[in-house]
Amino acid sequence: MATRIGNWLNDRSGWRGVWGAIFLRKIPKVNWLYTLGSATLFLAVNQVVTGILLTLYYVPTPDHAYDSVQYITAQVPAGWLIRGLHHWGASAMVVLVGLHMLRVIFHAAYKYPREMTWLTGVLLLLITIGFGFTGYLLPWDQKAYWATTVGTRIAGAAPVVGDAIMRIMRGGPDLSAVTLARFFGVHVWVLPAVLLSFIGIHLYLVIRNGISAMPKRGD
Amino acid sequence: MDENKQLDRRGFIVWGIGGLISVAMAIPAVAYIVGPALQQDTAQNWIRLGAASKVELGIPTLFKAKVQRQTGWIVNEQELSVFVRTDNGRDFAAMSNVCTHLGCRVRWIAERSEFLCPCHNGVFDKDGKVMGGPPPRPLDRYEVKVENDQLFIQGG
Numbered sequence: 576m577a578t579r580i581g582n583w584l585n586d587r588s589g590w591r592g593v594w595g596a597i598f599l600r601k602i603p604k605v606n607w608l609y610t611l612g613s614a615t616l617f618l619a620v621n622q623v624v625t626g627i628l629l630t631l632y633y634v635p636t637p638d639h640a641y642d643s644v645q646y647i648t649a650q651v652p653a654g655w656l657i658r659g660l661h662h663w664g665a666s667a668m669v670v671l672v673g674l675h676m677l678r679v680i681f682h683a684a685y686k687y688p689r690e691m692t693w694l695t696g697v698l699l700l701l702i703t704i705g706f707g708f709t710g711y712l713l714p715w716d717q718k719a720y721w722a723t724t725v726g727t728r729i730a731g732a733a734p735v736v737g738d739a740i741m742r743i744m745r746g747g748p749d750l751s752a753v754t755l756a757r758f759f760g761v762h763v764w765v766l767p768a769v770l771l772s773f774i775g776i777h778l779y780l781v782i783r784n785g786i787s788a789m790p791k792r793g794d
Numbered sequence: 795m796d797e798n799k800q801l802d803r804r805g806f807i808v809w810g811i812g813g814l815i816s817v818a819m820a821i822p823a824v825a826y827i828v829g830p831a832l833q834q835d836t837a838q839n840w841i842r843l844g845a846a847s848k849v850e851l852g853i854p855t856l857f858k859a860k861v862q863r864q865t866g867w868i869v870n871e872q873e874l875s876v877f878v879r880t881d882n883g884r885d886f887a888a889m890s891n892v893c894t895h896l897g898c899r900v901r902w903i904a905e906r907s908e909f910l911c912p913c914h915n916g917v918f919d920k921d922g923k924v925m926g927g928p929p930p931r932p933l934d935r936y937e938v939k940v941e942n943d944q945l946f947i948q949g950g
Binding site: 642646 | 822823827830868
């Protein structure tokens with residue numbers, strides 16, 4: 576039955592070809608270090624799912640943000656789990672992205688013809704850090720407030736344009752309701768859109784160019 | 795995948811682990827989404843209205859009380875208006891002043907001994923029973939108790 580449905584769909588969509596290109600492609604003999612990218616992708620999916628769930632209750636205004644987070648953690652069934660997965664998944668994702676990058680560096684896997692894969696990967700790393708930076712403010716507790724105060728001030732230390740950048744990030748001279756709202760907007764709309772686009776390009780390139788073999792002595 | 799329809803060892807592990815992760819994620823997610831809808835109304839404490847001696851025999855007397863109601867992460871203060879009536883000074887009946895039709899406030903018309911809702915002419919008798927108009931059911935009742943001449947209500 577499942578096969579017949581699969582055949583019916585395949586006649587009309589050719590999905591088996593897509594499936595084969597993604598999951599049945601030829602790869603060189605590799606080791607567990609080559610799974611770091613997939614692990615990062617898994618975490619990205621985890622962040623998307625738990626993040627969408629968190630927005631069901633979270634409110635990005637100074638008078639309700641903290642209380643809504645406490646509500647999620649203490650009152651909503653499994654809220655502690657959803658928030659915990661998002662919280663720890665975020666840290667784990669930064670770590671895994673870093674390890675993934677180190678593996679590519681040490682294996683010199685960024686060389687021709689994979690320069691574009693490397694470049695989109697660097698962008699994905701920056702986007703991930705952007706997620707971490709904007710998401711850190713959202714619980715609106717003391718740690719979040721002061722971390723963002725310091726973080727935006729670091730941006731403000733840049734010569735000439737620093738002050739303007741800091742004001743744009745904060746939406747004014749100080750951290751305020753405007754800051755929280757725009758960090759939320761960037762965290763749940765801008766960055767996800769960019770992230771998913773670049774993940775698509777990154778994966779297309781990985782599949783199209785194949786992955787590099789383990790370097791041999793003398794390479 | 796095409797040729798061998800039998801689920802092989804690798805397929806079993808992949809689909810098995812994938813399925814387990816999906817289920818482990820889906821069950822908390824569903825609980826998380828529907829959870830607040832299933833929670834019981836928690837405002838079931840006794841609410842103090844005022845002195846029972848203020849209620850004259852046979853005449854519904856309006857009491858107002860402030861109640862704190864928590865919805866999600868917001869605590870609202872609501873004003874509750876309740877008619878209290880007694881025929882003998884010992885047994886009290888408390889009913890809401892909210893019309894059961896569309897939620898307007900009913901008022902006591904002393905000369906007719908009836909509650910009247912001004913919105914659509916709903917009429918209730920002194921016990922809150924529907925006498926005329928569109929209301930579908932009697933006025934909501936509260937449980938009442940008297941302690942040291944103080945009236946308390948609960949539920950509704």
